[in-house]
Amino acid sequence: MLSSRMMLILQELMAAKSAVTSNDLADRICVTPRTIRNDIKELNSILLQSGGFIESKRGTGYELIIKNSKTFKAFLQKMAKDSNSNMLPSSPEDRVIYIVRKLLLDNYYIKLDDMADKLYISKSTLQNDLIEVRKILTGFKLELVSKPYHGVKIIGDEMNVRFCLAEYLFNRKEIVVNMQRQAAPILPQKDINKIYTIIIKEVKANKIEMSDIALNNLCIHFAIACKRIRDENYVQLAPEDFAGVYSQTEYKVAKGIVTKIESALHVSFPKTEIAYIAIHFLGTKKIAKINLNREEFESFVESDLRAAIKEFIHKVDERLKLQLINDHELFIALGLHLQPTLNRLRYGMNMRNPMLDEIKTKYPLAFDAAVLAREVFNKRLAIEIDEDEVGYIALHISVAMLRQKMQQDVKRCIIVCATGVGSAMLLKYRLQSKYPNQLHVVDTTDFYRLNETSLEQIDFIITTIPIERKLPVPIIFVNTILGTEDLRKIENYLKNRTENKIDFLKEELIFLHKGLPTKEAAIKYLVEKLVAAGYVESSFGASVFKRERLSPTSFGNLVAIPHPMEPHTRETFWTICTLKKPIDWEGNYVQFICLLSIGKNRTSDLKLMYDYLIEIIENKRKVNQLISCEEKDEFIETINAML
Template sequence: MLSSRKLHILQELMAAKRPITGNDLADKIHVTARTIRNDIKELHVILLRYGGMIKSTRGVGYELIIKNSKAFKGFLQEVLNNSTINTMLDVPEDRVLYILRKLLLANNYQKLDDIAYELYISKSTLHKDLTEVKRIFNLFNLELVSKPYYGVKVKGNEMNVRFCLAEYLFNRKEIVLDMQSQMQDVLPKDEINRIYTIILEEVKDNNIELSDIALNNLSIHFAIACKRIRNKNYVLLPPEDLEAIYTQFEYKVAKHIVERVEESLQVTFPKTEIAYIAIHLLGTKKMANISVNRHEFEGFVESALRDAIKEFIMLVDERLDLNLTEDNELFIALGLHLQPTLNRLRHGMNMRNPMINEIKRKYPFAFDAAILSREVFREKLGVDIDEEEVGYIALHISVAIFRQKKKQSIKSCLIVCATGMGSAMLLKYRLESKYSNQLYVVDTINYYRLNESSMEHIDFIITTIPIEKEFPVPTILVNTILGTDDLLKVESYLQNSYENKVDYLREELIFLHKDLLTKEEVIKYLAKKMEENGYVNHLFVNSVLEREKLSPTSFGNLVAIPHSLEPYTKETFLAICTLKKPIDWEGSRVQIICLLSIGENKTSELKTMYNHLIGIIENKTKVKQLLSCEEKDEFINTLNRGL
């Protein structure tokens, strides 16, 4: 009934509290404003038949009007229940997903003519989509084989087929606790519910602690196993891999779960399949309490992993100067998290991270620290940590940084007041009441005593009279009776936002509306300009490209922040480029590139810089303003207002 694009437009109109412009819709859906206008016209005609319409007001935007609530609700229900291919025609990504699912779930060859007919696309379009399908299959060591007059079929290790199914059969971007609608292509709803209930009861009875995501994933893998076994597709594990599994407590639990599922679903699991489920349990179990004693911790976390975690934290401190080596809470948290992760990785099992994009966008500094785990664990443990696992490690690093910041967040000040002790104390109590967890007033003094006061542990001075003499700390001039403007001044100093953000910019390193077409082209262009201006040497660009290989630095909302693996300059600064058109940056659309050069021993600056940039990334209006700037002065002023 509705294409995926029109359905997306309808969702945006329903969610909007006020009229939404065609340009805003185009940005959200990643199409041109002209495409939006055409789709709106067609959608309006459809809605007229079901109690709705789209009101268009020049200069204001589009608004959904519902005249017959009952008819419109019926229409929505029909749209939600409609699982026909017509909802997938417009977007190549959706077609690829459909083809992946079809081929993975099929037990026989599938004719390309039939797939093209189902999708209402030409053979040439189908062949373009199949190129992406083959690329995804390659990631799982699977092959798409063809046979004349029969069609195409997936070929490869059964476990890899199941991993691919688990990754692409359901929503990979969100945590979905209700799997019924997502898994209905695999098993009937009642069977999925029975599997979930059996697993939940057994892990509770056996005191195996699973997160909601882990429980969800295990249920999904179990459902896929049932589907594949019914089609006579079995996991074949080498005998030497199974010997250690059979003696594990998790194998006994897996066997009991399997026995109940077999009885409930009338399916028979071979012994190797039980081991496969046991590996899942080994790869998801965790200790529920982080306050474990040393004996319990060492009994759960193997010594090689403990040593690798210590080396990883030391490397983070060496590269980023975070002072986390003495953080015992971080060490324990990483151990409890990574031991089951290690169990999974040794058996080649994947683990979704539905928060990965949010983690990269909200905690880029912690993510950069977590990336260092890859080289340590590869060298010390012989395992490869992928981007999604890095995301989980980044969360633990973020908690440690927050914990450290909390200890250091209270700032100290002196109050200088010329009107007497009464007004000085009033100022002190007002500030301490307003900022009880952020500010400590060391003393209230007269101006003439200021020269005698030590500034060693003072962050700034708050004064009710102008002070011309320079001191080693900033001074804030306020009124004795604090007003709103006075409070804003104090808050800006508490948040370190008094720094001059223009210092991070270099006018000669700002390039607007460039016609560059690829990620590599942009990085090489900016790095070359930095080198020509004497900021970096020729090694800088390779370091940036190597960092990009570890994990793409596109953070959403058309912004990417590439940077080097290590410092190449004394100061922290940016080279910035805007593009005429967005480019593909590992699956994300990017039009503003901020190439960040990290200064030597400037970790505090780096964290501040990241915070400023993330503030811009999350402000769509600011990004639009930056993209529209024609002159460097205008760009700097616009950027500085957002920093």
């Protein structure tokens, strides 16, 4: 069996294109040249039986020689299998997560030499990994401390430690109701199953309404609580912090569950731990019925929250012109969702959103609207809302927008047909059967009777004969027997599409294959181009960076769509930039940037623009096709063909 240092030496020699000196190997592995020479001597005795050997070349160093490639390959496969059997990570990213889990679970100081040996990496590589580990821990307000002759250990508030455990020990991006997928073994599976069974039974018996995600999170936190209590780590909060919890019905339910879990798992929960579990109920309960009367709604949703929701919806309408201010259903839905959310956030409890990336990509306009909740709730309620919560709010905004679209998108038209009632009715029923939720044919008429027909409530006219005189509504000329081209004309109008599909794209605002190294440099470059061309004022850039600080606008598939907090220009347009190499944009690689300038009082433009963008950013092939374009005219032709 190879030692960790031997594995490192072998990896270095396999990667080297020429001989490597003992001094170079010693520097890379952080040992003395003498140790390297001793390890190579021992390593050679193993390799000689495995199809290879290490040759020492005077004056140049060591070189790996493979005599029998088949035997050597089998040897490497055996080494890899032995490594995988211990569930050791292979990539730097996986290694960082492995280290975080190890530190969280072991609950004592770990020596760096021991960890490096376990991972088959050098101590210097481990030190680099720990830089990333510290970044992760900082996000949970935790600290990695070192103690001479002891190693490193995580310290911090117990609740924050548990939040970190919940994030890195379980697959929080999936809804796993039966708790069968632990990323690391926090408890035996039989204990996990007992916890899940007890919670399900008690929740049903007490008629508590919970979503599957909330139920899953509660099971996770119970499992973590059992592990931490067994290790004598307890939630430590002042009694006054929990004063309002002990009188709640949720505390009684939590106590009942805890009693059964204590008996089943032989663990004892202090009173503060029961209150901690009760907060999970307060933060996840939902109302079984949506059609509440005013008194029921106001008894569930506190007055400060109701006022904050009103201000939030008003701000959405003011900045994005979505016309949601009179949507009573949205107001009720947000209240019922946000009241338990506030109960959680007041105690610093998080709930991950497994749909976040998909929401940001598929509903960018609704997500933009939801981002405004962060500043309203911070100012009104002194509550910090993270991206996961913004994603849930965006879903409610999306529902309201779809509800509004269903009410507004039915177009009213008149059919003008010169060939008689039969063909007119054929045309009418063909259209209404094809577009049942988009089109309402108000009437059919002959051309000579058109003057007698009121067009006040009509969106457009479909006619089978040319109409040359000017009318107050658009005219669509089609054949009596509708063909493909006729249907395309009608569909373009129903979707508010024009023949020119690139209304939002300006040739002078396309910048291809730029060598911009960072997100900040890219935004600054594009803003400077817009200011120099007279499209925007200098305040535009500050607003774009403010929006980025609230929530990054990278959407995956190499795309970022930065934009200002509020409209700055009269018209809506894009500024496009492709990059020579992808850049890191808050955790996502980006090579295609579309800087939006949102037009004032142009809501229809905004919705249409986002429809176009979603068609592109959802399709990685289309994005790569645009990134590869060398010239502006090629880019315009390509994007026009996509929409």
